[in-house]
Amino acid sequence: MLISENVRWNKEGKFEKIMDDYLINLNYDKPIIVRQCIQSLQNIIPYKENLQFTIADKIMAIDIMSVRETMRKPILTDILEVLVMIRKYRTKDEIESYIFTALSGEILDKKSVKKIETMMK
Numbered sequence: 001m002l003i004s005e006n007v008r009w010n011k012e013g014k015f016e017k018i019m020d021d022y023l024i025n026l027n028y029d030k031p032i033i034v035r036q037c038i039q040s041l042q043n044i045i046p047y048k049e050n051l052q053f054t055i056a057d058k059i060m061a062i063d064i065m066s067v068r069e070t071m072r073k074p075i076l077t078d079i080l081e082v083l084v085m086i087r088k089y090r091t092k093d094e095i096e097s098y099i100f101t102a103l104s105g106e107i108l109d110k111k112s113v114k115k116i117e118t119m120m121k
Contacts, residue, residue: 004040008047015044019051023058031071038078045085052086059083060098064107072107084119
């Protein structure tokens with residue numbers, strides 16, 4: 001989390017060198033670590049536009065169904081919040097498809113869907 005807070009001042013490309021090690025936390029066995037990693041990406045996206053699609057691809061690759069059932073909704077919501085943020089800069093078909101599928105799926109409740117739809121406006 002501290003790394004993500006400092007990315008805004010990184011002009012030498014240091015984050016790019018450690019990004020793969022940073023994103024390995026997306027596959028951690030403890031869901032709270034996964035959530036913190038996903039949430040911290042919101043601090044990186046505005047400052048690393050060149051990495052936005054890489055970040056999107058990595059978080060869309062998370063297998064939500066392999067996560068403990070009680071953590072699926074929060075993790076999916078975190079992923080969608082990051083994707084919506086990336087979408088404000090630029091998008092691609094895979095991001096749009098992921099968001100549409102998630103919003104029309106069965107993991108999110110109506111309140112969560114409405115929250116994401118509001119963020120997309």
